[in-house]
Amino acid sequence: ATAKHVANIAKAFADDIGAARLEEFWERFRSEEPNHEVFGHDFISFKDLEFTRSPAWLTTTGPNNELPWTTIAPFLERVPHVLDDKGSFFKLDLLHIYHLGIGRDFAASSLVAILDFVYEGTVPERLVKMNADLKEYLASSRKQVHFKLLTRDILGFDSDKVFPAGHWNKAFDTPVLIEFVGWVLRRNNVILNSQRVLQIMASACDAMSRFMQNLLRSGLWLKQAVAADCGEDGLYFLACYAKLARVSFDAQKCRYNM
Structure with a gap:
């Protein structure tokens, strides 16, 4: 990743999680990549926080973002593209970013949080109860997942000292688990109404459900109104994720990895 790419990732989610969390990110990244070019540039503030509709880091995107290559691929001369923003031809793979990225992180952390709030007993006993509910949900919704049971390993939840990562391999298990x-x-409902963190979690599930339904029901080209709705729901989901990360950080819990 280039310096600006790394900086954009860090700053894109920063505002709603607090300065301490952002500084922790940079400290960990510096320890892993002490010689990375990101630390040699002056356009990065390691303490300024932004998570708004018009963050300053947007000025480093599009034609203002340095290209990660020095030689333009010959095929670009034969396909339609924006001449002053050649990099825009290459699009992010949204479904993989969601299914095997932030969506999987959200699902894993949310399921672990639900173990604490909804179920009683030891962790193995709570997992048994959650799996019984999952079986009921799959039967009633006629959906399926590609693993036998939710386990510590599947959730990527070895202990409270690590962030749940989600170790299921099939991408389409993620939206099923988020709906679950x-x-x-x-x-x-009684527990939901008594816990603000669960209400944020439920709102995030609703936003992403609307996002995916609008996206997948549309044709190849999104109508402007549909695209705007998808954008609003996507941004709302990210805001919920960031808020859950902040709440978890304040509670000193490893949830919702950034």
Whole structure:
């Protein structure tokens, strides 16, 4: 990753998680990559926080973002593209970013949080109860996942000292598990109404559900109104994720890795 790419990733999620969390990110990154070019540039503030509709880091995107190559690929001369922003031809793989990226992190952390809030007993006993609910949900929704049971290993939850990562391999297990999170929360309405963190979690599930439904029901080209709705829901999901990360950090819990 180039310096600006790394900086953009850090700053894109920074505002809602606090200066301490952002500084922790940079400290860990510096320890892993002490000679990375990101530390040799002056356009990065390691303490300024931004998570708004118009963050300053947007000025480093598009034609203002340095290209990660020195030689333009010959095929670009034969396909339509924006001449002053050649990099825009290459698009991010949204489904993989969601299914095997932030969506999987969200699902894993949310399921671990639900173990604490909804179920009682030891962790193995809580997992048994959660798996019983998952079986009921899959039967009622006629959906499926590509693993037998939710376990510590599947959740990527070795201990409270690590962030749940989600170790399922099939991308489409992620949206099913996120819908399951919302299903569990709503059938435990009393607990949901008593815990703000669970309400944020449920709102995030709803936003991403609307996002994916609008996206997948549309044709190849999104209508402007649909694209705007998707953008709003996507931004709201990210805001919820960042808020959950901040709440977890304040509670000194490893949840919702940034």
